[in-house]
Amino acid sequence: xxxxxxxxxxxxxxxxxxxxxxxxxxxxxxxxxxxxxxxxxxxxxxxxxxxxxxxxxxxxxxxxxxxxxxxxxxxxxxxxxxxxxxxxxxxxxxxxxxxxxxxxxxxxxxxxxxxxxxxxxxxxxxxxxxxxxxxxxxxxxxxxxxxxxxxxxxxxxxxxxxxxxxxxxxxxxxxxxxxxxxxxxxxxxxxxxxxxxxxxxxxxxxxxxxxxxxxxxxxxxxxxxxxxxxxxxxxxxxxxxxxxxxxxxxxxxxxxxxxxxxxxxxxxxxxxxxxxxxxxxxx
Numbered sequence: 001x002x003x004x005x006x007x008x009x010x011x012x013x014x015x016x017x018x019x020x021x022x023x024x025x026x027x028x029x030x031x032x033x034x035x036x037x038x039x040x041x042x043x044x045x046x047x048x049x050x051x052x053x054x055x056x057x058x059x060x061x062x063x064x065x066x067x068x069x070x071x072x073x074x075x076x077x078x079x080x081x082x083x084x085x086x087x088x089x090x091x092x093x094x095x096x097x098x099x100x101x102x103x104x105x106x107x108x109x110x111x112x113x114x115x116x117x118x119x120x121x122x123x124x125x126x127x128x129x130x131x132x133x134x135x136x137x138x139x140x141x142x143x144x145x146x147x148x149x150x151x152x153x154x155x156x157x158x159x160x161x162x163x164x165x166x167x168x169x170x171x172x173x174x175x176x177x178x179x180x181x182x183x184x185x186x187x188x189x190x191x192x193x194x195x196x197x198x199x200x201x202x203x204x205x206x207x208x209x210x211x212x213x214x215x216x217x218x219x220x221x222x223x224x225x226x227x228x229x230x231x232x233x234x235x236x237x238x239x240x241x242x243x244x245x246x247x248x249x250x251x252x253x254x255x256x257x258x259x260x261x262x263x264x265x266x267x268x269x270x271x272x273x274x275x276x277x278x279x280x281x282x283x
Contacts, residue, residue, distance in 0.1 A: 032084060033169075033172070034084070034088060034169050035084050035087045035088055035091070037165045037168060037169055038088060038091055038092075038165075038219070039091065040161075040165060041095075041161060041162060041165055041215075042058070042091055042094070042095055056102075057094065057099070057102060057105045058090075058091065058093075058094025058095070058105070059094075060102060060105045060106055060109075061090045061091070061093040061094040061097070061105040061106070061108065061109045062087060062090030062091055062094060062109075063090070064090065064105070064106045064109035064110055065086040065087065065089045065090030065093070065109040065110075065112065065113055066083050066086045066087060066090065068086075068109065068110050068113040068114065069081050069083060069085070069086035069113050070083070070086075072113065072114070072116075072117045076117050085129075086113060088130075088219075089109065089112045089113060089129045089130050089133070090109050092130035092134075092215075092219065092220075093105060093108045093109050093112060093130055093133060093134065095148060095215065096130070096134050096147055096148045096212065096215065097134060097137065097145055097146075097147065097148075098145065098146040098147060098148060099144055099145045099146070101144055104137055104141060104144055104145045107137065108133040108134060108136070108137045108145075109133065110133075111132065111133040111136050111137070112129040112130050112132055112133030112134075113129060115127050115129055115132040115133070116129050119132070119266075121269075121270060121273060122273045124225070124269065124273060125225065125226065126226065126265070126266035126269045126270060127226060127262065127265060127266050128220055128221075128223045128226045128261065128265060130220065131220050131258060131261050131262055131265070132262065134147065134258055135255070135258045135259055135261075135262040138255050138258060138259075139259075147212060147255050147258065148211065148212040148215070159209060159211065159214060162211060162214040162215060162218065163214065163218075166214065166215075166217075166218030166219065167218075169218065169219070170218060170222060173222060173224060175222040175224075175227075175234070177231055177234065177235055178221060178222045178227065178234050178235065178238045179217050179218065179221075179222065179238075180235075181234075181235035181236075181238035181239050182217055182221055182238040182239065182241060182242050183208065183217065184239075185238070185239040185242035185243065186205075186208055186242045186245070187205060187208075189242055189243065189245075189246040190204035190205045190208075191204070192246070193246060193249065193250065196250065197250075212257075213257065216257050216258075216261075220261060221238055221241060221261060221265075226265060226269060227269075228268050228269060228271075228272035229272055229276065233268075233272065237264065237265070237268040240264050240268070241257075241260045241261050241264045241265070242260070244259075244260035244263055244264050245257050245259075245260035248260055
């Protein structure tokens, strides 16, 4: 049904066109908006705090992701890919990975994109690409790489920036419940950890306020292609990631959030796919 209203002589145009363009710009169908917003986080952090090892290393990560994506898409599925996802993977590697060498950035981006095409089940990749790449590098080459930590200092502005931009993206994707489930479970388990270890509760909560955790909460655990279907299952998986992280952290694992998602995410996706196929099977 067409709801447009004709204008009489002398009437000025309404703002419907501008509102429509604005809605389309922020709609989930605009695949260029998340790369644009994540680029803003990168530029703001670099210009204000110099968070990157170097711009060249991040550009190498981005270029490698996009080239590997193009090659694999052409070879495996015979199509030209949309490069927004590869760009986000590359820029995530550039932000989250720390190394004085060049090769970890190229290797991490390559592993991330490869996981999308190799580690698949029933037509879907099971791991979040950047989580797979970063976790693999941290586990295999701990002497050569580290993850983003205190490079943004204790300033409030980076946290506000990530929260604002992350909120825009999560609002578009309607995934605030995933973030809330993870954060709520993390806060509860932080109290349990503080009781177990004897450390103050605030010190157990403190990692959640860092930029690495905020990027993890907003952009990694909410990735649409690698989250299960359904509001309640998504909340349950986010809470399970927090539980796995607590177990790893109590055992002295420094990069616990990455490994927790690495372990829980693909299992949850496999179960989700198995349940979905069983329901779809003819009786």
